[in-house]
Amino acid sequence: MSKLLEATGVVAGYGDGPAILNGADLSVHPGKVHCIIGPNGAGKSTLLKAIVGMLKVREGDVRYKGESLKGLRPDQILRKGICFVPQERALFPKMTVRENLRMGGYSITDDSYLNNRIGEIEEQFPILKERHSQHAGTLSGGQQQILSMARTMILKPEIVMLDEPSLGLAPKIVREVFEVMQIMAKEGITIILVEQNALMGLKYSDWGVVLDLGRSLFDGPAQEILEDPRIQELYLGGRKDKP
Amino acid sequence: MAELATDEILAARERYNQSIAIAVNKKRSLWFPYLVLALLLVLPALQLIGNFNYVIHLTLFTACYVVMASGWNILGGFTGYISLGHNVFFAIGGYFAGMIFARLDISTIIIAPLAGLVAAVIGYCIGLVTLRVRGPSFIISSLALVMIFRIVFENWEFIGGAAGLALPVNDLPVQWAKLPYYYAFIVMAAIAVWVSYKIKHSKFGLGLRAISKDEIKAESSGINTRLYKVLAFAVSAFFVGMAGAVWGEYLTYIRPNIFLIILISVNMVLMCVLGGKGTIAGPVIGAILIIAFNELFVATLGASEINVLATGLIMMLTLIFFPLGIVGTLAKHGKLPQFLNWD
Amino acid sequence: MTLLIQTLILGIALGGVYALMGSGLSLIFGVMRIVNLAHPSLIMIGAYVAYWPFRLSNIEPMFMLPVAAIILACIGAILYRLVFEREARSAKYSEMTVLLTFALAMVVEGMLGTAFTNTQRITSPDYATEAFFLADIFIPKGQLYASIISIIIISALALFLKYSRLGYAIRATTENREAAELLGVNVNRVGLISFAIGLALAGAAGALVSFIFSFFPSKHWEWIVILMSLVVLGGMGSILGTVIGAFLLSAVAALVGTYFGATWSTLTFFIALFVVLLVRPQGLFGEKPELA
Numbered sequence: 001m002s003k004l005l006e007a008t009g010v011v012a013g014y015g016d017g018p019a020i021l022n023g024a025d026l027s028v029h030p031g032k033v034h035c036i037i038g039p040n041g042a043g044k045s046t047l048l049k050a051i052v053g054m055l056k057v058r059e060g061d062v063r064y065k066g067e068s069l070k071g072l073r074p075d076q077i078l079r080k081g082i083c084f085v086p087q088e089r090a091l092f093p094k095m096t097v098r099e100n101l102r103m104g105g106y107s108i109t110d111d112s113y114l115n116n117r118i119g120e121i122e123e124q125f126p127i128l129k130e131r132h133s134q135h136a137g138t139l140s141g142g143q144q145q146i147l148s149m150a151r152t153m154i155l156k157p158e159i160v161m162l163d164e165p166s167l168g169l170a171p172k173i174v175r176e177v178f179e180v181m182q183i184m185a186k187e188g189i190t191i192i193l194v195e196q197n198a199l200m201g202l203k204y205s206d207w208g209v210v211l212d213l214g215r216s217l218f219d220g221p222a223q224e225i226l227e228d229p230r231i232q233e234l235y236l237g238g239r240k241d242k243p
Numbered sequence: 244m245a246e247l248a249t250d251e252i253l254a255a256r257e258r259y260n261q262s263i264a265i266a267v268n269k270k271r272s273l274w275f276p277y278l279v280l281a282l283l284l285v286l287p288a289l290q291l292i293g294n295f296n297y298v299i300h301l302t303l304f305t306a307c308y309v310v311m312a313s314g315w316n317i318l319g320g321f322t323g324y325i326s327l328g329h330n331v332f333f334a335i336g337g338y339f340a341g342m343i344f345a346r347l348d349i350s351t352i353i354i355a356p357l358a359g360l361v362a363a364v365i366g367y368c369i370g371l372v373t374l375r376v377r378g379p380s381f382i383i384s385s386l387a388l389v390m391i392f393r394i395v396f397e398n399w400e401f402i403g404g405a406a407g408l409a410l411p412v413n414d415l416p417v418q419w420a421k422l423p424y425y426y427a428f429i430v431m432a433a434i435a436v437w438v439s440y441k442i443k444h445s446k447f448g449l450g451l452r453a454i455s456k457d458e459i460k461a462e463s464s465g466i467n468t469r470l471y472k473v474l475a476f477a478v479s480a481f482f483v484g485m486a487g488a489v490w491g492e493y494l495t496y497i498r499p500n501i502f503l504i505i506l507i508s509v510n511m512v513l514m515c516v517l518g519g520k521g522t523i524a525g526p527v528i529g530a531i532l533i534i535a536f537n538e539l540f541v542a543t544l545g546a547s548e549i550n551v552l553a554t555g556l557i558m559m560l561t562l563i564f565f566p567l568g569i570v571g572t573l574a575k576h577g578k579l580p581q582f583l584n585w586d
Numbered sequence: 587m588t589l590l591i592q593t594l595i596l597g598i599a600l601g602g603v604y605a606l607m608g609s610g611l612s613l614i615f616g617v618m619r620i621v622n623l624a625h626p627s628l629i630m631i632g633a634y635v636a637y638w639p640f641r642l643s644n645i646e647p648m649f650m651l652p653v654a655a656i657i658l659a660c661i662g663a664i665l666y667r668l669v670f671e672r673e674a675r676s677a678k679y680s681e682m683t684v685l686l687t688f689a690l691a692m693v694v695e696g697m698l699g700t701a702f703t704n705t706q707r708i709t710s711p712d713y714a715t716e717a718f719f720l721a722d723i724f725i726p727k728g729q730l731y732a733s734i735i736s737i738i739i740i741s742a743l744a745l746f747l748k749y750s751r752l753g754y755a756i757r758a759t760t761e762n763r764e765a766a767e768l769l770g771v772n773v774n775r776v777g778l779i780s781f782a783i784g785l786a787l788a789g790a791a792g793a794l795v796s797f798i799f800s801f802f803p804s805k806h807w808e809w810i811v812i813l814m815s816l817v818v819l820g821g822m823g824s825i826l827g828t829v830i831g832a833f834l835l836s837a838v839a840a841l842v843g844t845y846f847g848a849t850w851s852t853l854t855f856f857i858a859l860f861v862v863l864l865v866r867p868q869g870l871f872g873e874k875p876e877l878a
Contacts, residue, residue, distance in 0.1 A: 039256075052768065075770040083768070090765030092758050103758050106751075107770035151769075213255055233249055325681055327688065376867050379621040382684050383814050384863045386623075390811045390856045398849055505807055509692065516685065548704070548803070552696020558689035562682060563669060 004030040004190055005051070005082075005159060009060035012043075012050040020046045022214035023060065026192075028159065033181070033191040035205035035222060037198035037235055042212045044194040045087060048161045052084040053077045079107055081158035085148050087167060093137025097128055097147060100136045104151030117154045124183070125150050142173035149180050153187070160184060161192040166200065178204045198236055202226050210235060275582040276436065276524075283429050290418050299421050303493070305534045306428035307486050311507075312514040312526035313435040314482025319512065320521035321448060322475045323455030324374065327508050328385035329483050331369075331392045332362040334502035336484030337491040338402055344492055345410055351492040352427045355485045362484020363477040370476030374469070377458065389503060396499040407498025410491060424493040428486070432527075435482045440523050440585065442478070451475050455521070483511075506551070513558050519568030523585040528569055533557075588722045589844065595725055597840025601833035602733025603794055607809070608817045608828045609740050610787030616760040616823030617780040619680055620670060623687040625788055626809035627694035632658055632792015633801050634702060640709040640796070647709045648735070651793040658789030662782040665690070670781065671774065691806060698803035708800040732794040739790055740829060743783075747825075756780055760823060808852065815859035821869030831869070 005028035013019040021043045028034060036044050049055045051062050053074045062069045069077055074084075092100055101121060105114045122129035127143060128150060136147060145165055152160050162181065166174040174197075181204065185191055195201025202208050208225035210218040218231060225231055286302060289295040311333065319325050340351035340358040351358070373384045397405040413420060442448040450471045453461035462468045491497040510533060518529030536557070540550050565572045573579040611625045632654035639645035669686060676682050708714075714728035747753040758766040759776045767773045795801065816835045820827025835858055843851030862869065 054764070054767070073772065074767045075772050078768065078770040086764065086768065090762055090768060092761040092765065094761055095757065099754070103754060103766070103769050106755065106758070106766075109751075212252065217252070230249055234252060323678075323681070325685065372864055376863055378680050379684050380818075380863050380867050382681075383621065383811075383818070384860060387811050387814070387856050387859045387863075390808065391853065391860065394849060394853050394856070509688075512685070548696050548699030550696070551692050551804075552700060555689045555692025555694075555696055559669070559686060559693065562686050562689065563672065566676070566678075566682060 002030065004028045005062070005064045007047070007051060007060065007062045010047065010050055010057055010062065011059035012046055012055045012057055014046075014055065019058065020214055021050065024211060024214060025216045025219075026051075026209060027219065028190060028192060029207060030190055031185075031188055032206040033185050033193060033204065034207045034209060035193045035195055035198075035201040036209045036211055037195060037201060037225075038211035039235065040196075043214050044211050045163050047211065048084060048163055048192065048194060049086075051077075052082060052161070054084075075107070078155070081155070082161070083152035083155065083157040083159070084161045085152060085163060085165065087163040091136040091144055091148055094135055096133050097136055097139070098132040100147060101128070101151055101154060105154040107155065114154070117156075121150050121153055124153075125180075141169050142176055145169065145173075145177050146180050149177070149184065153184065153189070157189060159190045159192065161194075163194045164196055165193070166195065166197055174200065199226070273585065276585055280429075280433055284426075287422055287425060290422075294418070296417070296421060299425055301534065301538065303421060303425045303428050305530050306425075306432040307490055308510060308514060308530040308534060309432040309527050310428065310435045310486040311483050311511050312518075312530050313432070313439050314479040314486070315511040316479075316515050316520065316526045317439060317442060317451075317482075318475050318479040320515055320525070321443065321451040321455060322472055324377065324472065324476075325382050325512065326385040326479075327382055327505075327512065328388040328392075329479070329511055330503055330505075330507040331388055332366055332480040332483040333487035333490070333507060334392060334396065334499070335362045335365055335480075336487030337497050337502050338396070338487075339484075340488030341408060341410055341491040341497040342402060345408055348411070350423075351488045352423060355427065355431070355488040358488035359481040359485035362487070363481035366480025366484075367473055367477040370473040370480075374472045374476060389505065389508065393499055393503045396503060403497070405499060407496055407501070409496045410494075412495050421493075424489055427489050431482070431485055431489070436523060436527060436585075438478075438482075439526075443523065443586065447471065447474070452521070506554070509554060509558070513554065513561075515568070516558065517561050517565075517568055519570030519572070519574075522568070522570040522574075524583050525568050525570045528583070590841075592723050593840045593844040594837055595723060596729070597837035598833055599725060599729035599733055600798070600840070601836035602736040603729070603791065603798055604812070604816055604836050605829040605832035606736035606739060606787060606794065607791040608813045608820075608832055609743065609825050610784035610791070611813055612817050612820070612823055612825050612828040613743075613780055613787070614784035615817070616825075617756055618670065618683075618777050619763075620683040620687065620781075621680070621814075621822075622784070623684060623810055624690040624694060625687075625784075626806035626813060627691040627698070627803075628658060628661070628785055628788045629792040629795060629809065630698060630801060630803060630806050631661070631694065632789035633707075633796040634698065634792075635789065636793040636796040637707050637709055640711070641707075647711060647793055647796050648731070651735070651790050654789035654793045655786040656789070658792075659782040659786040662785030663778060665785075666778045666781040671777070674774070674777070691810070695803045695806060702803065704802045704804060706800045706802050707796075709796040711797055714797040728797050732798055735794060736791070737829075739787070740825065743787070744825060752776075752779065811859060812852070812855040815855040815862070818859055818867075818869055819862050824869070827869055 007024065007026040009023040009025065010021050011019050011023060012021045024043060024047050026047065038044055046055065050057050053069065053072050057070050064080060064082065092103060098118065101118045105117055108114045122132065125146060128147060131139065136144065139147060165177050169177065181191060193201055193205060202222045202225060205222040208220060208222040209216055210231060218225060283302065287299060289298065315329050336358040339361045340354040343349055343354050344351050369388065373381060376384065396402065402408065450461065450466045453466060454468050454471060458468055487502060494501065514529030514533050515526050517532060518527065519525030537550065540553055567575060570579060570583060607629055611622055614620055614622050635654040635657055636647040636650040639650055640647050670683065673679060673682055713731060716727045717724040718727060747757055755766065755771045755776050759771060759773050763773055816831035817828050819835060820831030835855060839851045839854040842854045
């Protein structure tokens with residue numbers, strides 16, 4: 001299978017601090033939904049942040065369509081078609097829903113095209129159209145998550161990376177959020193999902209990656225990972241004595 | 244898929260977590276500060292062989308700032324609350340002891356601990372209010388505090404208003420006139436450094452440092468952060484107030500524009516920042532360097548405006564290039580000479 | 587009654603100038619999370635830029651307003667590149683930047699003091715001493731003009747922030763720096779531009795201040811607390827809040843000055859700052875305690 005994005009031997013950490021990632025690998029297949037699972041502190045979010053340029057890749061390389069992303073700024077990486085939705089639902093709470101969508105298309109300089117895209121997205125997600133003049137901070141948690149995911153679609157990105165989209169949401173809302181993710185996948189967007197709720201994440205994914213100890217330990221079709229007894233024991237709650 | 248046994252992974256995770264923790268340098272030497280103290284105690288013997296009043300004055304002046312900077316360090320360095328208004332306590336100590344000295348003729352050296360206590364109580368009360376905010380808010384509130392005290396002191400006739408009060412001069416021969424103050428400041432400096440050390444290595448100090456790292460986590464791990472912060476504020480006010488008490492008598496007058504100028508609090512902050520905030524030796528080294536530098540500057544250039552400019556410049560350069568200060572930066576690179584490691 | 591109205595009018599006439607002095611501070615805090623304690627000392631530079639041409643060849647201080655704005659914008663860009671850019675990823679960012687701007691204020695004070703001494707200065711164009719009369723009440727022309735110009739400048743700024751592409755980027759960075767960066771905003775460039783704009787506002791304010799308050803290099807310590815009080819009252823980072831805070835406090839200070847004496851008028855700002863920080867640190871219009 002050809003690879004859209006490939007991270008090899010990535011070493012990264014925060015500021016001057018110790019390396020959280022110690023040679024992590026990630027292979028991304030076009031058009032698939034990938035789920036990265038692993039215990040707390042394994043470096044799942046760190047890997048995403050290193051890929052989008054928010055953290056410096058100290059060693060190793062990240063290649064996208066054969067081209068290295070190392071040393072690029074987040075805004076430059078975005079322009080190449082890679083969007084990142086961070087854990088804390090990076091919205092602008094005091095800007096309206098529509099202004100938030102407009103910020104999603106900030107890198108588009110053609111105003112009429114941008115307005116068209118906003119219109120299309122609002123058609124696709126009626127709740128956003130309904131609430132367009134409301135401040136984003138007044139939306140419910142689920143709606144905020146939908147807005148921050150929908151916002152990335154304005155750019156018609158190649159890859160969208162979601163960092164724990166289910167965090168702090170009720171189970172019913174979590175399903176809604178995953179359904180939005182499936183809409184995105186149907187449009188041909190490649191998705192990289194980091195999920196604490198590993199069972200749920202893998203069920204909605206095609207491919208699974210297990211990250212632990214700052215390295216990638218397993219990598220395979222999501223179904224295989226779900227059924228592997230060792231992974232069940234270590235990461236899917238099979239073994240109770242150690243967290 | 245990699246072939247790894249589950250137990251191996253768990254063991255590896257343990258090792259991995261340990262590798263992230265940073266090792267601490269435990270080596271320290273305490274003989275050096277004791278040696279310095281001993282030398283300082285016999286220094287006035289120089290007066291027997293000539294006139295070294297200037298040396299005595301400079302040492303005394305430095306010791307005064309060691310008291311203040313070490314005091315400031317307890318709040319600003321350990322706890323991470325930067326106060327730009329600590330000269331308020333310098334003024335409180337100075338005025339309290341000065342007024343008693345002027346009225347009842349009890350030497351400020353005797354009154355000093357009481358003056359420190361008064362400063363600490365006022366500090367405790369102010370801290371109860373201002374320590375409810377953190378970061379920039381706290382810093383700004385401390386600046387506002389100086390402005391408020393300045394206006395109040397300048398308009399309070401009982402304590403002499405803007406003109407201040409003259410204090411009696413002692414009747415010792417010129418050669419020995421500075422000595423009581425000299426020993427007072429040396430002793431206070433030694434106590435301030437020793438108390439800093441004791442606090443840093445106590446449960447209280449550990450709590451303060453936890454607050455500085457992450458106050459919310461400190462609180463959720465059961466530290467009474469509010470009490471700890473306010474106590475740290477009071478202790479630091481105590482030392483600054485004590486220094487102020489004796490300083491007034493040494494100068495022979497008390498006046499708002501001696502105690503309540505911004506340069507005094509800047510010096511406290513700068514000494515700690517330059518030497519190394521949160522370290523024991525840092526404020527001492529900072530005080531020595533800044534006083535030496537000031538003397539050099541005033542002697543060669545004279546103008547106080549240039550002094551302000553230079554002080555600001557040193558502070559900017561230190562913050563940009565050595566944000567951890569001399570001791571902190573050396574320690575981080577493992578190059579701190581052992582005689583400066585008092586922590 | 588006349589005295590009350592007269593006092594309020596004098597207070598409000600000053601409010602516009604305070605608003606302009608504070609708006610740059612507020613903008614810089616909003617975008618960069620830098621509490622710029624050097625702001626008033628930089629306003630002082632603007633005042634000197636207006637002062638010398640007036641003193642030497644009687645050039646109208648208001649003509650120097652754009653010049654002062656441009657000079658300070660350049661200073662801002664240089665300072666940002668040299669000093670603040672490298673702090674952006676520092677762990678104790680807000681604390682570090684406060685200390686840095688504090689040190690910067692001393693550097694500026696020292697430079698101005700060395701160059702121009704601590705003599706009190708003021709420009710005195712004709713209108714600075716003239717007034718309009720409405721029955722028994724007078725409105726000083728200087729303060730009125732300065733306030734009107736201030737309000738025009740602030741309105742232009744507000745429109746720019748609301749509707750321009752760069753304005754979107756600035757507002758987005760203000761609200762959530764990380765998110766803006768992820769959406770393609772070059773936050774570093776936005777920081778540079780906002781810093782320059784913030785200081786341009788300081789320069790413009792300086793030119794206006796030159797004929798309203800007498801000034802000397804070390805006076806900025808008093809101004810910083812005055813400006814912080816109105817910016818904090820309005821909610822740090824909110825320009826509209828700053829304007830409202832400016833008019834409110836300026837009016838209250840004028841009332842205190844009239845009824846209790848001029849010394850206590852300045853104290854109003856200091857105490858207001860203290861009380862607001864402690865009772866409602868997010869300010870009147872802030873939603874969460876951003877400064878805390």
